[in-house]
Amino acid sequence: MTSPDLDGVLAGSPLYVYEKTKGEDELQHLKSLVEGEIKNAIVNTEATGVILKCDTIGSLEAIIDLLKKEDVPIRTADIGNITRRDIVEAAAVRENDRYHGVVLGFNVKVLDDAEQEAQNRSVKVFNERIIYNLVRAYVDWVTYQKDHEESILFNEIPPVCKFQFMKGFVFRRNDPAVFGAEIQVGKLRQKVHVINVEGKKVGTVHQIQESGKAMEEAATGMQVAVSIKEPTIGRQINEGDVFYTDLNSRQAKQLVERFNHRLNDKEKEVLNFVLSLKRKDDPAFGYL
Structure with a gap:
């Protein structure tokens, strides 16, 4: 004997209709809550x-x-x-x-x-x-x-550097001029332009050597042989001279505004000195 269909038996019962409607309402309410949570x-x-x-x-x-x-x-x-x-x-x-x-x-x-x-x-x-x-x-x-x-962009800018022509270390007077140099602040890198303490252009670093071996850059405290294209020792440059790496206005602006945190205190001093030299001729230097 099969069990009667409960829905069929109670279909006409008011209690059944109420309970079923109540269950559907609760289900719909729960469904709405879930949908609301998902939307939120x-x-x-x-x-x-x-x-x-x-x-x-x-x-x-x-x-x-x-x-x-x-x-x-x-x-x-x-x-x-x-x-x-x-x-x-x-x-x-x-x-x-x-x-x-x-x-x-x-x-x-x-x-x-x-x-x-x-x-x-x-x-x-x-x-x-x-x-x-x-x-x-x-x-x-x-x-x-x-x-x-940031490192890639920073390394595309000439490094801030101050270096000195060591007395008694003249290796070649011109084409290019080769002499001993002590790196006093920052780093000196090949192919950077160099200026003197008056802000005048000196030339371009052609090569850097230590103990006869070529190197791309020299850091603070190192004593290296430097070759610079353009100047002649005894005319444009002399033993004991101090030089700085040169910057254009855009590069200087980037160092001041974007990469200043990458410079140590001495490098910041050198940068400020170079800015002061440049701004004598161009007051807007490093701003534009």
Whole structure:
């Protein structure tokens, strides 16, 4: 004997209708609450920022809070695996801001087509299973990239340097002039232009040698042989003279405004002295 269909038996019962309606209302209420939580957690803007994908609402909210504490802007934050669309969106951000044009994933998969798209578009994807590790990996990467980029730009500027023509060390008088030099402040590098204490151009460093071996640069305290194109010893330069590396206005401005923290106190003094020499002829030097 089969059991009767309970819905069929109680279908006409007022109590059944009330209980069923109450259950549906509660279910609808819970559904609305969940949908509200999802909408509140999901971020979708046109602003420049990272793309974030997580496995749950809880992890999404937690990582959003951590990123905000690190002042990391978010373009989109959603639940689900990392898709090709996420990569394409990050690539669009990367065109204007390579530090934020990335995808962060927590406990999700990178779909095959997304992985291929990331390789093709050179989009960096961070995917971790520990929340702290995800945020830390991204922040550390940004720090390293900025330091690396800054180092490249800084090294393109002639180093701040003060050096002296050592007395008794004349090796060749001209074409090029070769003499012993002591590096008093900063670093001397090949191919940099040199000025004297009056701000007049002396020539260009052709080569630097120590114990007969060529070197690209010499640091503070070193005594090296320096060859400089253009001047003649006894005419334009003499034993005991002090020289400084030359800068153009743009390079000086960068050192003052962007890279001043990379200079030590003595290098800053030398830079200020060179600026004072240059500004005698050009008051706007280092400002433009």
